[in-house]
């Protein structure tokens with residue numbers, strides 16, 4: 001028989017799930033009470049929630065960890081507790097500039113992963129049009145980005161600017177962000193747990209901006225956003241249906257029409273600087289994106 005959650009229990013559940021979110025755990029699934037041998041109070045079940053945490057944190061860069069998940073046995077209830085408690089503070093704000101500001105404030109002087117104490121000068125949140133149709137997501141800030149507090153401002157950023165210009169638009173028209181917001185020391189690849197800890201904030205940014213297309217720049221961005229492990233050759237050349245992880249339908253209440261977007265994968269500009277022969281392939285990826293967005297490349301001037 002469906003029943004409504006007691007407000008006190010609901011607050012306890014919300015606090016517990018926020019705690020899991022802080023640990024980078026965003027995926028929850030319900031285990032039916034029948035599997036647990038009968039009627040169990042939800043609070044007790046929450047205390048006994050099982051956390052599946054990946055054991056291998058030392059794998060190769062090509063292998064991303066599975067998303068952390070929590071199994072929770074719940075009684076049948078009338079309201080969807082996961083939708084209620086997953087509502088983010090910015091979701092009641094219709095102005096995307098203000099909503100992004102709330103996410104930035106929530107991030108604060110973040111110490112959620114080890115990158116906060118490995119030489120970062122500042123957090124690099126993201127930049128661009130808060131209502132952009134097109135969003136680029138890279139891996140993490142480098143030295144120039146760390147110094148200036150803006151993503152893609154170094155040599156790779158110059159190349160990205162040229163790629164954007166070749167599409168017939170400007171950097172100011174798109175939104176640019178990274179999977180991790182702090183510079184990994186020595187520009188190393190961010191670890192999987194760092195990506196898992198930081199990316200929920202990016203997911204919230206995406207849910208506010210509501211782009212039509214996201215271009216994942218490089219393998220780390222692609223694998224984190226798509227939560228899948230594959231080579232760049234396998235990932236490129238097609239669109240994926242993308243919905244920001246951890247964001248519920250009701251979170252999009254200020255724009256119910258937005259139900260996720262397309263995601264395409266191309267090479268990271270830093271890789272293209274190292275191997276310029278692949279620029280043609282990247283241009284093919286961008287042309288696919290332009291077609292999806294109904295854009296035409298500007299005519300070449302002589």
Ligand code: SF4
Nearest residue numbers: 110113116181182198
């Ligand atoms: S990378 Fe992200 S999660 Fe880690 S400290 Fe920086 S802002 Fe926080």
